[in-house]
Amino acid sequence: xxxxxxxxxxxxxxxxxxxxxxxxxxxxxxxxxxxxxxxxxxxxxxxxxxxxxxxxxxxxxxxxxxxxxxxxxxxxxxxxxxxxxxxxxxxxxxxxxxxxxxxxxxxxxxxxxxxxxxxxxxxxxxxxxxxxxxxxxxxxxxxxxxxxxxxxxxxxxxxxxxxxxxxxxxxxxxxxxxxxxxxxxxxxxxxxxxxxxxxxxxxxxxxxxxxxxxxxxxxxxxxxxxxxxxxxxxxxxxxxxxxxxxxxxxxxxxxxxxxxxxxxxxxxxxxxxxxxxxxxxxxxxxxxxxxxxxxxxxxxxxxxxxxxxxxxxxxxxxxxxxxxxxxxxxxxxxxxxxxxxxxxxxxxxxxxxxx
Numbered sequence: 144x145x146x147x148x149x150x151x152x153x154x155x156x157x158x159x160x161x162x163x164x165x166x167x168x169x170x171x172x173x174x175x176x177x178x179x180x181x182x183x184x185x186x187x188x189x190x191x192x193x194x195x196x197x198x199x200x201x202x203x204x205x206x207x208x209x210x211x212x213x214x215x216x217x218x219x220x221x222x223x224x225x226x227x228x229x230x231x232x233x234x235x236x237x238x239x240x241x242x243x244x245x246x247x248x249x250x251x252x253x254x255x256x257x258x259x260x261x262x263x264x265x266x267x268x269x270x271x272x273x274x275x276x277x278x279x280x281x282x283x284x285x286x287x288x289x290x291x292x293x294x295x296x297x298x299x300x301x302x303x304x305x306x307x308x309x310x311x312x313x314x315x316x317x318x319x320x321x322x323x324x325x326x327x328x329x330x331x332x333x334x335x336x337x338x339x340x341x342x343x344x345x346x347x348x349x350x351x352x353x354x355x356x357x358x359x360x361x362x363x364x365x366x367x368x369x370x371x372x373x374x375x376x377x378x379x380x381x382x383x384x385x386x387x388x389x390x391x392x393x394x395x396x397x398x399x400x401x402x403x404x405x406x407x408x409x410x411x412x413x414x415x416x417x418x419x420x421x422x423x424x425x426x427x428x429x430x431x432x433x434x435x436x437x438x439x440x441x442x443x444x445x446x447x448x449x450x451x452x453x454x455x456x457x458x459x460x461x462x463x464x465x466x467x468x469x470x471x472x473x474x475x476x477x478x479x480x481x482x483x484x485x486x487x488x489x490x491x492x493x494x495x496x497x498x
Contacts, residue, residue, distance in 0.1 A: 144378075145295060151302060152424040154401040158192045166191050172486040182454060186432070186477030193405045193430055194314065200482065201475040204251035205313040206464045207271075207304060207395060208235055208242060209388035209416075211259040212279025213324035214288070215366070220359040222349040225279070225323045229262035232321065235463075236267050242319055242463035249472035251317065253464075256304055258297060259387035260322075271307070273300035275387045283328060283366040287383050294382035294390055301394020302401075309402050316399050317434070317471045318392045319464020320412040323349075326439065329415035331363050331384035333441055335372050336418050337448045346440025377422035385419070392416025397423065400430035407474065409467035410437035410460065414445045421449060434470030435459060 144152075166188040171177050178184065191199050210232050216225045234240045235255045238247075246253045256271045257264060259279045264270060275297050280288040289297070305316070326348035333344040341363040347356055372383035381390050393416040399406045408417045408431050420427050433451035436443060438460040446453060454470050485492075 148295070148298065148423070151397060151401050155397070155424055155426050155430070157426060158429050159195060162195065162197060163188060163192045165197055166481060169197070169486070170481060172488070173480070173484045174487055174490050174492050175484070180480060183473065183477040183480055186474040187481035189432070190405055190474055190478045191481065193403055195403050198482065201315050201478050203313040204249070204315045204317070204471050204475070205308050206242060206246050206251050206253045206317040206319055206468050206471070207256050208253065208319040208321055208464055209256045209258050209301070209391040210321040211325070211386050211388035212261040213322055213328060213386055214280050214282035215284055215327050215362060216324040217282050218284050218358065218362045219355065220327045220348070220362055221324045222351050222355070223323050225261065228260050228321055228323045232257070232260060232264065235321070236269055240463060241461050241465050242468060245465050245468040249468050251468055251471055254308070256391055258300065258391045271304060273304065273391060275300065280386055283331065283370065283384050284362045285369065287370055288328060288385050289382050289387070291378060291382045294378050294385065297381070297387045297390025298394040298397070301391035302398035304391065305395050305398030305402060305404065309404060314404055315471055315474065316395065316404055317407040317464050317467035318395060318409050318413040318416065319467060320388050320392065320409070320462050322386060322388050322412070325386050325388065325412050327359060327362060328384050328386045328389065329412045330441060331366050332380060332389065332415045332418055333445050334363065334367060335374050335380050335384065336422055337444055339444055341367070344441035344444050348439070377419050381419050388412070389416045389419065393419035393423070396420040396427055396431060400424070400427045405430060405432065405474065407432050407434050407467040407470040409434055409464045410462055411439040411442050412462055413464070413467065414442060414449070417449060418445060432470055432474060435466035437466070
């Protein structure tokens with residue numbers, strides 16, 4: 144493993160058990176029956192444990208939409224042409240996409256991270272230039288998506304995003320994605336790391352018909368046969384069948400964990416990034432929250448591999464970070480409950496018997 148990546152991973156420590164216990168003790172003494180606020184209590188406890196401070200508060204929230212294009216669109220695996228990726232980036236920057244609406248509601252800022260969109264963007268507010276390659280990835284049906292060096296660069300760029308926005312005072316992150324064709328490399332990553340067949344993890348993505356789905360499954364099979372990604376080497380998997388935005392998401396997760404910042408992971412594509420991150424550093428699992436179970440076929444397989452119980456099941460499959468933004472709001476609510484709700488002692492309320 145490359146030295147910079149090894150050093151970063153070594154900074155990711157297990158959560159402080161004493162602090163987890165202290166947070167649980169406070170939760171158990173709030174003016175409510177123990178455990179009665181369910182997973183909101185869990186989220187509040189997890190936030191302060193990751194931050195390393197019982198009284199840590201959510202200060203500023205950021206949703207990162209990692210964007211990249213994919214050569215595999217040449218195989219006709221999507222209902223939309225790849226030009227839509229750049230068009231949607233402009234939509235995000237104008238504030239007109241689904242993630243913008245949800246983020247405004249939950250009080251989060253949206254940042255688009257250009258990891259490899261096949262388009263030149265002028266500098267703009269809310270746009271972070273992290274391009275690995277101008278034209279996006281190569282067609283995984285005929286060869287590797289990228290070189291190993293490019294895979295490492297995509298990871299490093301994601302780490303840099305985490306450090307850059309942490310320095311600006313953001314302390315709760317959410318992942319999102321944009322990239323026409325990106326469910327195909329995500330399915331390939333799922334198949335390699337979970338050991339499932341392409342048929343078990345490949346779905347309709349943007350709503351393709353039966354004929355296109357069969358072609359898409361065939362493309363995933365060809366990608367695995369042609370490239371033979373090594374499941375014991377997550378960087379190799381990313382290089383052989385991944386996407387630049389998937390590497391960026393994995394890097395963001397690793398960088399955030401090293402800084403003690405929780406990451407709310409969105410749906411199908413974001414989970415592919417989480418798989419790469421956890422495969423590289425199993426301890427990073429404690430730093431992520433899976434926002435929702437996507438309606439996209441195959442997502443549940445990846446969640447099970449991660450051992451990650453999603454917060455929500457709203458039949459969503461848009462991506463962009465929409466589910467993660469909602470999950471971010473739930474974590475903030477959990478933090479507020481932990482800190483703002485009175486204990487029995489503070490409220491001078493007699494504790495009742497357990498029910």
